[in-house]
Amino acid sequence: MxxxxxxxxxxxxxxxxxxxxxxxxxxxxxxxxxxxxxxxxxxxxxxxxxxxxxxxxxxxRGREPEGTVPYRMEGLTPFRRQVMEILERIPYGEVTTYQAIAQEIARQRGIEKMSAQAVGGAVGWNPICILVPCHRVVGTNGSLTGYGGGMANKCRLLELEGHDLRRFTIPKEEHGR
Known part of the structure; x- marks a missing residue:
């Protein structure tokens, strides 16, 4: 049920x-x-x-929550599991890039290269936003791309965690948030 x-x-x-x-x-x-x-x-x-x-x-309330909430993700492929495990480790108030995640997966798998676009697809699959902090993933050039919860919410979540949005590039259609 x-x-x-x-x-x-x-x-x-x-x-x-x-x-x-x-x-x-x-x-x-x-x-x-x-x-x-x-x-x-x-x-x-x-x-x-x-x-x-x-x-x-x-x-x-703008604080890093204590503890965790037990959750389960269904339909995890091995690749998605790897990406979700990396997302879970992004500290509160910090960001990483799709490319950095791709490089970490390539390192873990012992391969030369991994696609940042493939990582983006797996990040976008995340069924448990905020707790599994996909909003903390940005483009290598600082662009705020891709958030299923809406770009305005991604911006507000990053601001809540103490980020100055002036350091990021926000897509033009999202400036009116």
């Missing part, structure tokens, strides 16, 4: 999904990420949702 509930964040409504034990999805309502989370959900307030709301409350 799949369950869902909502969380009222300062950035808008966030949907939480669970299998009853683990968090299995976290996304902004109405965002491009919504398409990843289809199916029938029962609305129930589960302990995992209370734990996730507490973590998000800390995060949106």
């Amino acid at each position: 799949n369950y869902k509930t909502v969380y009222a964040s300062p950035l808008g409504t966030i949907i939480l999904r669970s299998d009853g034990t683990y968090l299995t999805g976290l996304w902004f309502k109405g965002s491009r990420d919504s398409a990843k989370h289809t199916g029938v959900f029962a609305e129930e307030d589960l302990p995992i949702f209370a734990q996730t709301r507490e973590w998000l409350d800390q995060y949106f």
